[in-house]
Amino acid sequence: MEYILSPSILSADFKTLGDDIKKADAAGAQWVHIDVMDGDFVPNISFGMPVIKSIRSATDKVFDVHLMVEEPGRFIDEFAACGADYITVHAEACTHLGRVIQQIKQKGCKVGVSLNPATSLSVLDYVLDDLDMVLIMSVNPGFGGQSYIEAMDQKIRDLRKMITDRGLDVDIQVDGGVTADNIAHIKDCGANVFVAGSAVFNGDIEQNIKNLFKAMEV
Numbered sequence: 001m002e003y004i005l006s007p008s009i010l011s012a013d014f015k016t017l018g019d020d021i022k023k024a025d026a027a028g029a030q031w032v033h034i035d036v037m038d039g040d041f042v043p044n045i046s047f048g049m050p051v052i053k054s055i056r057s058a059t060d061k062v063f064d065v066h067l068m069v070e071e072p073g074r075f076i077d078e079f080a081a082c083g084a085d086y087i088t089v090h091a092e093a094c095t096h097l098g099r100v101i102q103q104i105k106q107k108g109c110k111v112g113v114s115l116n117p118a119t120s121l122s123v124l125d126y127v128l129d130d131l132d133m134v135l136i137m138s139v140n141p142g143f144g145g146q147s148y149i150e151a152m153d154q155k156i157r158d159l160r161k162m163i164t165d166r167g168l169d170v171d172i173q174v175d176g177g178v179t180a181d182n183i184a185h186i187k188d189c190g191a192n193v194f195v196a197g198s199a200v201f202n203g204d205i206e207q208n209i210k211n212l213f214k215a216m217e218v
């Protein structure tokens with residue numbers, strides 16, 4: 001299984017965003033996690049397509065776009081056009097989740113579905129076979145710098161079992177409160193894609209990434 005670090009630029013310094021991304025890239029982080037917030041699905045607003053389009057020139061690493069947006073099906077064409085490789089939508093935000101999954105696939109992007117901490121895995125029952133990735137939110141979405149919710153350990157274990165039992169190859173991404181202190185434990189629970197915002201961008205980016213990879217023991 002491939003283990004991937006996806007630094008969340010929500011915690012980067014926006015005045016030197018391109019440089020911060022280049023540092024994360026040079027330190028070996030495989031993906032770039034891009035948090036889009038609409039002020040409706042979550043109580044915060046971040047940034048949108050023009051910023052994504054602009055930073056596309058800073059790196060050729062995978063753009064992992066996490067849409068915290070109500071009815072994201074309205075914007076899939078635009079996010080695909082500005083350089084997203086993965087587009088992840090929240091199950092809670094989609095009236096017609098199956099249709100949005102197909103929209104993302106039709107654009108040639110990898111597709112992820114995200115679940116808030118209180119959302120049951122059962123919403124995946126009839127769509128899991130169509131997915132490249134499931135994003136388990138380990139904080140309530142909207143802000144960086146929150147603490148990992150321990151109850152998500154069992155949810156990750158249950159999801160890994162569900163994927164294995166069905167003989168599927170679906171990545172499990174964990175987002176929220178991931179640090180060098182808990183990343184090995186989250187990996188043991190069954191996750192293989194790790195989002196880290198404050199644990200990457202607060203302080204020395206290269207050293208933080210080294211510490212996360214070392215703790216992950218890749």
Ligand SMILES: O=C(CO)[C@H](O)[C@H](O)COP(=O)(O)O
Pocket residue numbers: 008010011033035066068139140141142143144145146175176177178195196197198199
């Ligand atoms: O989706 C998110 C928030 O809704 C962010 O990706 C996440 O919170 C990362 O920040 P941190 O690692 O500091 O918790």
Ligand SMILES: [Fe+2]
Pocket residue numbers: 008033034035066175195
């Ligand atoms: Fe995120």
